[in-house]
Amino acid sequence: MTQTRTTRLERGRSALGPALELVHTGQAPTRAVLTAELGVTRATAGAVAAELETLGLITVDAHPTAPVGTQGRPSHRLAVNPSGPVVLAAQVHADGYRAALVGLGGRIVATAPGCGTVDADPAQVISEVVGAGAELLRGTGRRCVGAGLAVPSAVAEPEGTALNPLHLAWEAGAPVLDTFRDCLAGAGVPGPSGAPPVTGFAANDLNAAALAEHRHGAGRGARHLLVVGTGHHGVGGALVLDGRLHTGSSGLAMEVGHLTIEPGGRPCHCGSRGCLDVETDPSALLAAAGREPGPEASLLRQAEDLIRDEYGTDPAVREATGLLIDRLGLGLAGLVNILNPDRVVLAGLHRALVEADGERLRGVVADRSLWGRSGSVPVLPSTLSHSSLVGAAELAWQPVLDDPLGTLGG
Template identity: 80%
Template sequence: MTPTRTTRLERGRGALGPALELVHTGRAPTRAVLTAELGVTRATAGAVAAELEALGLITVDSRPGVAAGTQGRPSHRLSIDPDGPVVLAAQVHADGFRAALVGLGGRIVATEPGALTVEADPAQVLTEVVNAGVRLLRETGRRCLGAGLAVPSAVAEPEGTALNPLHLAWPPGAPVRDIFTRCLAGAGVVGPSGDEPVTGHAANDINLVALAEHRHGAGRGARDLLCVATGHRGVGGALVLDGRLHTGSSGLAMEVGHLTVDPGGRPCHCGGRGCLDVETDPLAFLEAAGREPGPETGMLRRALELLRTGYATDPAVRDAAHLLVDRLGLGLAGLVNILNPDRILLGGLHSALLEVDAERLHAVMGERSLWGRGGSVPVLACALEHSSLVGAAELAWQPVLDDPMAALSG
C-alpha cells in the first residue's frame, strides 16, 4: 500500500462501515454516489472502495460502459463481490427449518429446507440446522463470517432466550442463542480468524422480515417502517426507525398481535379476547369461511389458496375476507395513531388480503385513524422471498457493516 493511499485510508477508516452498508443496501452503485453520500473527497472514497475490494467484499469496475447518448466519463461502478464471503442463516418454524448461505446485498447463495417434528429440546432442530449449513458451506467452498437465526417467538435481550415459542414445543425461556452458538462450535463452523467458532445471533422472525425488507425489499427508503405479518398461526409486528430495528429495552417491543380489535371476540393465549393475533390469522379466515382448518402447519397455505380461488366466486370466502380486512384495518389504524409510520408492509395472509381488497383496507384505516390520515399511508406487500432468512443474515452481517476491518481480521 502506497503512503498516499495509506494516509487516505487512515482518514477514511471510519467510513469503511458506512460505505459497505451503502453498497450492501444498493444506495451507492457508483463511486460518485458513494463520495456524495459519505461527504468525503473523491480520493478518500476511492481509497475506501479499494480497501473494501481488497477485503474481498465488493468489486470496483473502473471502466464501466457508457450508455448511449450520455456524455462524460462514467463513475466507477461498485458491486457486491459475487464470490465473497457469506453468513449462515436459518429459520425455524412449526414443521422444520430452512438453512441458507447469504452474501452481502441480501443475496441467497444456497439454501436447504428440512422437514421434521420440532421437539421440546431446541438443540434437536438447531443441530439439524447447523448440519445443513455445514453441507452448504462444504458444497460451495465459501468463507463463513457469522450465523443468524429467526425463530417464531419474542427473543429477550441480552439473554437471547425465546420467551414464548407458542407454536413450537420448546419450553418458555429456551436459551436459543446460546444453544445455536454451541451447535455451531460443535460442528466446527469457524469465524474469520479460522480458530474461533462463529458467533450465533437470534431474533424474532417478523422483526427480521422487517429488517430485510427495509434494507433490500419493499421497505427500502422508508424512514419509519411498520411491518405486520401472519405465519401458520398468529400475527407478528415489527418497526424500523431511522434504519434500525426497534426492539425496545429488552428485545420485546412491537407485540402487535395482542392489540384488541374485537373486545367480544375469540379467546387469545395472552389471556385477552379479540386480539389481532386470533382475529386475522389463517385459522380465523378458514373458520370464518366455513372451512375445516386441518393441521396447523398447513393453515397458511390453505388460507392463501382458498382466497385465491374462492374470493371472486364464493360469497362465504368473500365475506370472510372482508371481515378480516375490517379487523386488520382497525388494528393498523390504531398502530398508525401510535407510531405514525411513513410506510406499512404486510406479509403472509395479510399481503393476500391487501391484494384482493386494498381499497376497503385503506377506507377502514382512514375512518378509524386520527384525522383520517391512516388511509393515506402507503401499504405494500412484502417483496422478498425467504425474507426471514435474509433478515437472520442481516444479524450476522451487522458486525461486518459496523467495522469491516475488525470483523474480517477475527
C-alpha cells in the same frame, strides 16, 4: 498499498462501514454516488471502495463505460461480490425449519429444504437446522462470517431467551441464543478467521423480516417503518427507526399480536380474547371461510392458496377475506395512531390480504386514524421471499457493516 492510498484510506477508514452498507442496500451503484452519499472526496471514496474490494466484499468495475450519447467521465460501478463471504441463516417456525447461506445484498446463495416437524426440545431442532447449514457451507466452500437465527417468539436481550414461544412446544425461557451458539460450535462452523466457532445471533422472526424489508424490500427508504405479518400461526410486528430495529429496553417491544380488536372474539393463547394473533391469522381465515385445515401443507400455504385460487369465485372466501381485512385494519389504525410510521409493510398472509383488496384495507386504516384520509400512511405488501431468513442473515452481517476491517481482520 502506496503511501498516497494509505493516507486516503486512513482519512476514510471511518467511512468503510457506511460505504459497505450503501452498496449492500443498493444505494450506491457507482463510485460517484458513493462519493456524494459519504460526503468525501472522490479520491477518498476510491480508496474506500478499493479496500472493500480487497476484503472480498464488493466489486469495482475497472473499466467503466458511459452510455451512448452521454457526456462526461463514466463512474466506476460498484456491486456486492457474488463470490464473496456469506452468513449462515436459520429460521424455525411452527411447521418446520429452513437453513440458507446469504451473501451481501440479501442474496440467498443456497438453501436446505426445511423439515415438516419441530421437536419439543429446542436443542434438537436448532441442532438440525445448524447441521443443514453447515452442510451447505461444506458443499459450497464459501467463507462464513456470521450466523443468525429467527424464531417465532419474543427474544429477550441480552440473554437471548425465547420468552413466549406460544406456537411451539418449547418451554418459555428456552435459551435459544446459547443453544444456537453451542450448536454452531459443535458443528464446527468456522468464523471469519477460518477457525470455529462463528458468532451467532438470534431474534424474533418478524423483527428479522422487518430488517430485511427495510434494507432490501418494500420498506427501503422509510425512516419509520412498521411491519406487521402473520406466518404459519399468530401475528407479529416490528418497528425500524432510522435503520435500526426498535426492540425496547429488553428486546420485547412490538408484541402487536395481542392487541384486542374483538373483545368477545376467539380465545387467545395469551389468556385474552379477540387478539390480532387469533383473529387475523391463517386459522382465522380458514374458519371464517368454513374450511377445515388439511394435512397436506402448512396453514399459511393453505390460506394463501385459498385467497389466490378462490377469492374471485367463492363468495364465502371473499366474505372471509373482507372480514379479516376489516379486523386487520382496526389493529393497524391503532398502531398508526400510536407510532406514526411513514410506511406500513404487511407480510405473510397479511400480504395476501392487501393484495386482494388494498383499497378496502387502506380505507379502514384511514377512516380510523387521527388524521383521516389526507394523512393516511402507505400500506404496502412485502416484496421479499423468505424475509425472515434474509433478516436473520442481516443480524449476522451487522458487525461487518459496523466495522469491516475489524470483523474480517483486514
